[in-house]
Amino acid sequence: MIHGVMRIKVGLSSEKLFLDDSPLLELVRIQTDIIFKEGGQVAVFVNNPSDMHLPNSVPEIMRILRRFETANNSVGAASTQMWLLPYLPYVGEKEHGSIDFQVSLFAEFFKLQEYRRWSHYVNLGDHRYVVNIDTTTIRRVKRST
Known part of the structure; x- marks a missing residue:
């Protein structure tokens, strides 16, 4: 059971969200092939923030x-x-x-x-x-x- 779950692959990609003749596909390809290959995004979540009323x-x-x-x-x-x-x-x-x-x-x-x-x-x-x-x-x- 665990072996099968570990082999599951997600097949949804940005390209599949548009029609085959959509002009947006070229932008998606640029984003995928250039932007995301050259860097990544960082998301930071603060679980225990300080009291925002404190001056500092x-x-x-x-x-x-x-x-x-x-x-x-x-x-x-x-x-x-x-x-x-x-x-x-x-x-x-x-x-x-x-x-x-x-x-x-x-x-x-x-x-x-x-x-x-x-x-x-x-x-x-x-x-x-x-x-x-x-x-x-x-x-x-x-x-x-």
Whole structure:
């Protein structure tokens, strides 16, 4: 049984997603033969992030990001995709220049069409809880129903 499972090969490729006469096939071939052969993408997920309200948390994340972007053979900042990059200017606009980490703006940010995709990368916790925010802490309180 295990031997058979180990021999299974995935047969779906990008080329099979398009019709044989699709003009996009040439772009898929370029992507497969040149772009992906010359490099790869890195995905980094943080399982236990620090408290984003702490003054050094966001700068520390940005320093780590810059280390990836400036690593040898990296494409650099032009290829970086991270939810925090569009979120900080959004908060700054809403808060008149302050970019303090605002959990209260998450729901609004993630509902906007251009930022909706980032909601899948951020775990806001159990939806049965309501987040109460004061100036220093976030505490979760069970919603009474």
